Amino acid sequence: MADSKNGSQEDPLFSGLFDPTITSIPQGVSQPNPDIVPNAENMGVWKEETRMPIATAEMGVIACNGKVHVIGGYARGQVNSDYHQVFDPATGEWTLKAPIPYACNHLSMAAIGSKIYSFGGFIEQNRCPHSNCFVYDDDTDEWERIPNLLRPRGAISAVELNGQIHLLGGRNVRSVDWHEIYDPETQQYQLLNDMRGSTPTQPFAGQRCHMGAVVVDGKIHCIGGRKDSYDFNTGLHSVFDPESLTWSFRKEMPTIRSGHSVAYVNGKILAFGGEARGLVFEANESYDTKTEKWEIVAPMPVPRHGLHGATAAVIGNTVYVPGGAPITGGSVQGAYHDSFTFG
Known part of the structure; x- marks a missing residue:
């Protein structure tokens, strides 16, 4: 597939990405904790990668077999696309693979082998959730249906832990605190208690969608997100222990946001991008699970939200960030693609 990295300003594929009012955000738009958040000693670096053939946002993003898969989402004027774009870091090229059988947005992905x-996911813009689920075999380039969700929803945070897939939060008609586990071996779902935990000062700890989630040292970290709309964003940082089946709370993410992505690399959790009312964030913050401290690292070159893959695509020590929306809402999708490393 042709390299789209050098798309011109006139190319509608890159609409909005060259507007300086979009590709930078005003000073002071973040909503930091009262504590001062220091710059990290190692700020890391961003690198521009080959741009996507089809500009996309609110899609599923996942790493599998050393490649980055971007599936579904908003694209080419539609909110329920079935595109399956795959980036190979070894060649710097994009290809198109078998489309997902059910076109939608805000679908949630996890990879095992x-x-x-x-x-x-949703079949309309951030609404009309469905319960359809599928598995894609990267070796055969084929999709198969698996059992539906027990309850339809989109904007779930999905992570793999010990061979099972935890499905956390999401949105049905409103944000939910549901926590269920899918076992690929038995093809069955197990319902767990909700995500609220036992801390009385966090009454809505579990009712979240559009949040980031990542596994570190056998525990699931759920960071940020929103309750119903981005007018009710949170920096909440909750941790699930699968051994005790309990939730606890850690230091909140400094920039309060939803629609962001998280990744775990070089011993740090990264949280980057996201949105609030009228704002799209370039902020990139790292959390050290040992010191329980947040630090500021290199900001995104192009602020974006709708990167959806609650967990970003990590291959080796590199985080790949394709697509997303450079303005709030769903009117513009981005073909921009970059990667982050700590160097």
């Missing part, structure tokens, strides 16, 4: 699992 050579297989990618897709759960739920």
Whole structure:
């Protein structure tokens, strides 16, 4: 597929990406904790990668077999696309693979070995959730249906832990605190208690969608997100222990946001991008699970939200960030693609 990295300003594929009012955000738009957040000693670096053939946002993003898969989402004027774009870091090229059988947005992905699992999503713009689920075999380039979600929803945070897939939060008609586990071996779902935890000062700890989630040292970290709309964003940082089946709370993410992505690399959790009312964030913050401290690292070159893959695509020590929206809402999708490393 042709390299789209050198798209011109006139190319509609890159609409909005060259507007300086979009590709930078005004000083002071972040909503930091009262504590001062220091710059990290190692700020890391961003690198521009080959741009996507089809500009996309609110899609599923996952790493599988050393490649980055971007599936579904908003694209080419539609909010329920079935595109399946794959980036190979070894060649710097994009290819198109078998489309997902059910076109939608805000679908949630997890990978185990050579297989990618897709759960739920919306068929309209951030609404009308469905319960359809599928598995993609990267070796055969084929999709198969798996059992539906027990309850339809989109914007779920999906992570793999010990061979099972945890499905956390999301939105049905409103944000939910549901926590269920899908077992690929038995093809069955197990319902767990909700995500609220036992801390009385966090009454809505679990009712979240559009949040980041990542596994570190056998525990699931759920960071940020929103309750119903981005007018009710949070920096909440909750942790699930699968041994005790309990939730606890850690230091909140400094920039309060939703629609962001998280990744775990070089011993740090990264949280970057996202949106609030009228704002799209370039902020990139790292959390050290040992010191329980947040630090500021190199900001995104192009602020974006709708990167959806609650967990970003990590290959080796590199975080790949394709697509997303450079303005709030769903009117513009981005073909921009860059990567982050700590160097």
